[in-house]
Amino acid sequence: MDKGRLIVLEGTDGAGSTTQGDELAAWLQELGLEVVRTAQPSPLPTGQLIRQILRGDLQGIDAAVVALLFAADRVDLAHRVMEPALQRGAWVVCDRHIASSLAFQVVDGQGGIEPAWITAINSRAMAADLTLWLDLPVATALQRIESRGKPLERFEVAETLQKVRQRYQEVFAAPGPLLGHIAVVDAAAARDAVACAIRQTVRELFALPERR
Numbered sequence: 001m002d003k004g005r006l007i008v009l010e011g012t013d014g015a016g017s018t019t020q021g022d023e024l025a026a027w028l029q030e031l032g033l034e035v036v037r038t039a040q041p042s043p044l045p046t047g048q049l050i051r052q053i054l055r056g057d058l059q060g061i062d063a064a065v066v067a068l069l070f071a072a073d074r075v076d077l078a079h080r081v082m083e084p085a086l087q088r089g090a091w092v093v094c095d096r097h098i099a100s101s102l103a104f105q106v107v108d109g110q111g112g113i114e115p116a117w118i119t120a121i122n123s124r125a126m127a128a129d130l131t132l133w134l135d136l137p138v139a140t141a142l143q144r145i146e147s148r149g150k151p152l153e154r155f156e157v158a159e160t161l162q163k164v165r166q167r168y169q170e171v172f173a174a175p176g177p178l179l180g181h182i183a184v185v186d187a188a189a190a191r192d193a194v195a196c197a198i199r200q201t202v203r204e205l206f207a208l209p210e211r212r
């Protein structure tokens, strides 16, 4: 049996990674593939701890500690979920991976965290086969986040999102090995148009059929 593939969706909050990850997973399933849908922070214990910090339920945690927790969660998720799935031939669709730490953790905290240290503590992270970067203007992302009507999280303010978007631009301009193939997606487009562009990229890269 063919080994599965790891496809990662990246972008600022509100870019649509969850929406598009779900669409992509459903389409891959229609093609007859087994799909494991996951995200970082993961639903595992370390991921839950990170979500508490992002919501502001746990305060006073240093940005370096948050970066280490993300790195730990990534390794835990790979060992417990991704590797077994890929081994049995399933495709894994994951919201966020190492590029998120290179973007968000680097702008977090006073002075931020150095990218080289982020790369070092993530040296055991799993390499993706494809990273889809959903890029859009910050104003559009914020409109979407606000229309969701949920409380805003740690990074969901214009100034921070702008810095995060700039960091993504830097990360994808000089990509490291763990990102795999990189595709930039115009995430400001309508939902169906974005989904269609993603399907086309995935179909071409992995030589998938149009329909089952």
Ligand SMILES: Nc1ncnc2c1ncn2[C@@H]1O[C@H](COP(=O)(O)OP(=O)(O)OP(=O)(O)O)[C@@H](O)[C@H]1O
Residues within 6 Å of the ligand: 011, 012, 013, 014, 015, 016, 017, 018, 019, 020, 144, 145, 147, 148, 187, 188, 189, 190, 191, 192, 194
């Ligand atoms: N192409 C689109 N056009 C308009 N609205 C969209 C589009 N994609 C997603 N949305 C809406 O924007 C909001 C944010 O989308 P989504 O939750 O998928 O983003 P996200 O990148 O996963 O955000 P977060 O990082 O905060 O989880 C949702 O309400 C979603 O329905």
Ligand SMILES: [Mg+2]
Residues within 6 Å of the ligand: 017, 018, 019, 095
């Ligand atoms: Mg999401």
